[in-house]
Amino acid sequence: MPTPDTMTGCPVDHSAMRQPEVIPSTELPGSTLPLIAQLWKYRTLRTVWLSQLRTEHGHRFRMNFRPKAKIYLISDPDDVKAMFLAPRDVLHTGNGSDILEKFFGGTGLAFLDEEAHLARRKALMPSIKGEAFKRIEAAAIARAKHDVAKWPREEIISVHPHAHRYTIEVIREVVFGRVTPSSWDDLGEEIFQVMEFNNHLATVLMFERAPRPVTWLLRAIRSTGVDHFLRHRERADELLFEAIEERRSSGDLGDDMLSMLLRITHDDGSALSTREIRDEVMTMFVAGTETTASAICWALEYLSREPEVAQRVRAELDEGAGDAYLTAVVYELLRVRPPLPMIILRKVMKPLEIGGVRYEVGDELFASAHLLNHDPNHYDDAEAFRPERFLDVKPGANTWIPFGGGAIRCLGDRIAITEIKAVLSNVLSTCELRREDTTPERTRSRGVLIVPENDARLELVPRTADLKLVEN
Template sequence: MDTPKTENATDCPVDHVKTAPAEPAAGCPVDHAKPQAKPAAVPASTLGGPKGSLPIQALKLFSHPSEFMTKCRQSYGSRFRVNIFPGAQIYVLTDPDDVKAMFLAPRDVLYTGSSSAQIEKFTGQTGLAWLDEDEHTKRRKTLMPSFKGGALQRIDAAIGAMAEQYVAQWPRDRVVSLHPYVHRFTMQVIREVVFGNAVPSCWDELFEELMRMLDFNRRKASLLLLHRLSPAKMKMVRAIKPLGVDDFVKTRARVDALIAKAVKERLESGVSGDDMLSVMLSLTKDDGSQLSGVEIRDEMMTMFLAGTETTAAGICWTLEYLTREPEVLKKVLAEIDEGTDDAYLTAVVHEVLRLRPPTPQIIPRAVMKPIEIGGIQYGPGMHLWASGYLLNRDPERYPQPDEFRPERFIGTKPGAYTWIPFGGGHTRCLGDRIAILEMKAVVREVLSTCELRRADPKPEAPRSRAVVIIPEHGTRLELRAKAPKRSLAGGS
């Protein structure tokens, strides 16, 4: 097609997308014979952000996470800085291209381990969440067999049986907050991941102590970086009983002792398998040594935290959305009754995770070497924080982004850089497939056995539970038992 002529003599007639001629055309201000210099990167320090003090911004993020982040993007654009961690320069990224560049950055440029301080009180500092570069790669490769292949098949079968067992025990005919019950279910699933069929004799006690320990996440004091407090300050916060820090520390000590007991029991039994504990006990490091008791404890606690809190949030949000979207619920029920496919239920789960990623801002990346992303120069000491919440609601990728429309994911897989409820890059969650299996199993079991009634037609707002976001009231519903279906083969 010929290029239309212009009547304006000052316009440039050259198609800059095509190969430029050796001589510039008359009236064109660009000398195409010379290579055009790349625009200089803009220092990250020029990016805007909210002006409030650290305590004020942190409280806003904890109390109204979605509103706080949304207002920041509206005011400052797709990249902005926030002041929520002491001594940290944090820059939030919400554009898919920026997030992709962050995920694909060399492993010696961006670290995640140094950004895990928020969960250190649970996980310690030696597990996968704290490792970078070659150490992270090797540990991740070693643990992977516990999450795929035969192990995944075993876990999948256990999830189905557990969903049937535990949903049957949930209260009927009265309004309750489902989150505590869902969280207990997800902890039992992680027991299967960590211990497999060789459940330790102390599991029942360990289970209750773990649930008590993780209950600390509902308190604002869970935001404290306890490991960075001086002994004097730690003594002070423990003395303030309403904060719950003293109870948390004592419970953590009991959990540590029970984990050590479970590991000792496994070593003495000689049992081996594809469960996570077996894999860790067989791991040999470069110097020929095996993982220490502390390293095994830290890795297990990472799973007991990250593998339960996030999935419980996802399940609660799914039930929350289904009970306020009758047409979607009707389609899910029809698919379950048909029993031949779960494509629509899968799309529902994907859409819930788009709208309500359990961890709305993924683990920050600490900048170790200078990196340019999207024309912005970030330097050592800065942190890049990808917002899954804002990214997943990008109107250019998701029309009417705030609407619950599972049809977006029918016949379409979520994009690696436009849908990040499980993080991304080389630190993407190891248990992402297990989480989705859990979400579908619980929803399927609940809808197959119960009629659901909302206690309040008003949608539940998001509420922070440490690093995850759950429905404000924990998904308050009434479960009413469905009448058993009559047999079509002559049953009465």
């Protein structure tokens, strides 16, 4: 029974029908620091700053760390779900990868939207599914055993370069399959060197769109890393073009990604150009190696401080009774330290309303994996590292988003999880993890990713008793 409105005397209770208020995005609260200060915080304190902003402003707030950009962070699961499900012509991602263009050009998956994106994803999918996945999985496991056995013992190492070289080998398998290019050793090393640029602040610049004198100046100042980057990228391109031609002329096509790319045709029936294939291949190396290397570093950084968890993984491995606990450890690691604390941005192409906020054309939405994954409303004791929470429990699609979601959800999630498990299995079954200083490593930016401040510095000490090498 409606209650009368005592103010107007109307017998109908209009409050029950009133639409919730919708505010324009410009009215969302956010950091008021100058842009340069926000950029500095984004680079140096990203996760801490994100958490602070959420405490101050709630699940929706503004950030301003790029000139002229209108950046909004969202971390309410319903908002994130709505973002993932928005029609393809309303939110675009293809123009959100500008700062990565220097690594992989502007024609690959990361720059495509709507039908073109869907078609490219469909065309590439068979190279990571079914039999192709089994081949990649077997190669990732074998390579982990091979590589981890060579990682130095009884000396302090930084895990990152070792993990990164391993993940580059796995993406070689994805891209080239059983036909390794004749110049692979050089090509793999050049790709590694190209990506080292992410350790430099200049990686945030779109210097290729800047006037030439600016690029010359940046090259001349060696400490920017620009000259090192451009020299290695040039060499990597030369070798990659050769590798593409080598395969094209051999006609030896299989179920690997390069074969899929060589089979793709444009609407007019023409094949992809060598440059387009290079862009897609480099997209895979960028998307699929640094991310997983970051996750492996965090995994070892955490386990070196969590001896009971490490011991429980060992016990499970030694028993040979499945990998439920190891899987839970990997899910928990990706919860506490998602390598991309803010997943790929969505740019608003048509106005839309999410969670009582109207976003306008040009606004940029970032869902924060870090904030969602640490939300105390969804995780008890959210800051604690507790793999048990995922024992035989699948992570929620909108409350655990290290791999994003919707139309551009990560293509390599199963491959990445296989890699992390394979490395952890081999390290933990053969070594103890030793650290003099067990203070958690803070996070630092490596391009759009976060890695441990010291690249996970620790010592691998061979296990003395009951040494078992792990095959799976």
